[in-house]
Amino acid sequence: MRLLEDAGRVSVPELAERFGVSVVTIRKDLERLERRRLLRRVRGGAVPAPSPDEGSFELRLHMHTAQKLAVAREAARMVRDGDAIAVDGSTTCYYLIKELRDRRGLVVVTNGLPAAEALVESDATVVMPGGTLRRSSWALVGDMGATLAGRGRLTYGFFGLRALSPELGLLDLSPDETAVKRRLVSISSAVYGLFDSSKVGRFALHPFVETAGVTGLICDDGVPDDEVLAWKQAGVPVQRVPVEPER
Numbered sequence: 001m002r003l004l005e006d007a008g009r010v011s012v013p014e015l016a017e018r019f020g021v022s023v024v025t026i027r028k029d030l031e032r033l034e035r036r037r038l039l040r041r042v043r044g045g046a047v048p049a050p051s052p053d054e055g056s057f058e059l060r061l062h063m064h065t066a067q068k069l070a071v072a073r074e075a076a077r078m079v080r081d082g083d084a085i086a087v088d089g090s091t092t093c094y095y096l097i098k099e100l101r102d103r104r105g106l107v108v109v110t111n112g113l114p115a116a117e118a119l120v121e122s123d124a125t126v127v128m129p130g131g132t133l134r135r136s137s138w139a140l141v142g143d144m145g146a147t148l149a150g151r152g153r154l155t156y157g158f159f160g161l162r163a164l165s166p167e168l169g170l171l172d173l174s175p176d177e178t179a180v181k182r183r184l185v186s187i188s189s190a191v192y193g194l195f196d197s198s199k200v201g202r203f204a205l206h207p208f209v210e211t212a213g214v215t216g217l218i219c220d221d222g223v224p225d226d227e228v229l230a231w232k233q234a235g236v237p238v239q240r241v242p243v244e245p246e247r
Contacts, residue, residue: 011044075194086158088158101121107154159192162204172204197220221240
């Protein structure tokens, strides 16, 4: 998937040679990835999946890792024992959850399967509203209104994002993911956007929280000064955190 992301196309013979396996093995692997809608097989190889998508969870998990970890650790400082929080299925929120496994008595509402799995050995109460599995993001999507309605407010909502705009707010590319995030935003007393600097200037279609509804933004120190200023002028504080170099 990393090679496909870089080159836009991969070939069966080249992959077989690179990984030291047979072409039969490569074809079977590509078939499995295609079933998960992560790519599209073509004669002799594969190309990216044709539908607009932010990329598979496992691919995104290993991109901009140092920045995401720095953001996640800073966000984790806000959460106290006994808090009730919402986190979406983004990779940055997954790293946040891993930072929170030693907290006591948390209630975590999430649609992300990896986030829920990361809390299996903690004492957190994990609430997963029902829905349909979206394979590329390892998340449940769909109408969760009946599951969450009338059950009170959450202390914080933490959300990854595809793009951000001081005029429109925080945005996602998938309408299904957007619908879930909007529902989680609606029951969160404070809403924080977590993102790495690669998201600045990117394109997305669907706002899931307008600017006035954003409590704050947490990002890495690669975000430009003018972007920070624009959000501050819109009334949203931005916290930039330093990134430790990867070893």
